[in-house]
């Protein structure tokens with residue numbers, strides 16, 4: 001794919017692309033997470049799929065990741081394991097790589113005054129948001145240890161946004177508690193895809209308790225295309241393959257990553273709509 005350059009037969013050299021693999025950039029952190037962690041989980045997929053305890057389970061603690069770590073004698077949960085800076089900087093890198101910040105240009109943020117970033121990580125979304133829309137009052141919410149890391153990241157990367165108290169950091173376990181109430185937008189990016197079953201309904205029900213009549217919940221996920229989609233967006237026009245062919249590679253790759261890491265998955269627009277409907281009446 002042009003990552004390395006063959007300078008003579010069987011002799012390869014780095015390029016500006018391959019140097020990202022070893023760089024300390026946010027994209028480098030993302031690549032490192034995939035090459036060191038996720039590939040290890042992928043490597044035991046066959047074994048886990050033929051193991052009676054793991055093969056048919058949809059539990060988070062029966063993901064290929066758990067199978068791989070048990071072999072190494074480790075039992076840490078995913079969220080314990082990814083407390084390190086590499087994962088959270090990697091999420092910033094991921095956002096840069098897949099162009100997730102496009103949402104900054106495609107939502108009417110000028111018409112909004114307050115945003116809660118739920119499961120914010122270290123601010124991969126909310127720091128660029130604050131820089132582009134300084135009028136916004138932003139609340140970052142994540143697990144206590146991560147929210148401390150978020151504060152440090154904001155002090156480093158967006159100190160100007162902290163000057164006028166437009167940003168607050170409030171620890172939250174989104175299964176146990178309710179986010180800060182009465183804000184305009186409740187934004188969840190790369191959160192629903194971390195959970196395989198009923199958990200996402202529980203998260204959204206807790207968000208609903210915080211919402212007022214003018215609040216909106218925004219779910220930002222990578223969407224899978226299936227030719228059975230009924231949303232009018234999911235089927236590619238001819239002569240493309242109905243699922244957009246190689247154009248969907250990133251989505252399928254991410255779907256597999258969620259399976260290997262958490263027994264979770266990406267979803268179609270229709271599946272996301274159902275999750276929203278279930279949470280709205282639960």
Ligand SMILES: C[S@@+](CC[C@H](N)C(=O)[O-])C[C@H]1O[C@@H](n2cnc3c(N)ncnc32)[C@H](O)[C@@H]1O
Nearest residue numbers: 091119120121124142143146172173174189190
């Ligand atoms: C895949 S990361 C997404 C981070 C960020 N939203 C983004 O798109 O870059 C998932 C985030 O959910 C947080 N998280 C996991 N379990 C949580 C819980 N029970 N309560 C609150 N946050 C949680 C993690 O700490 C992590 O920051």
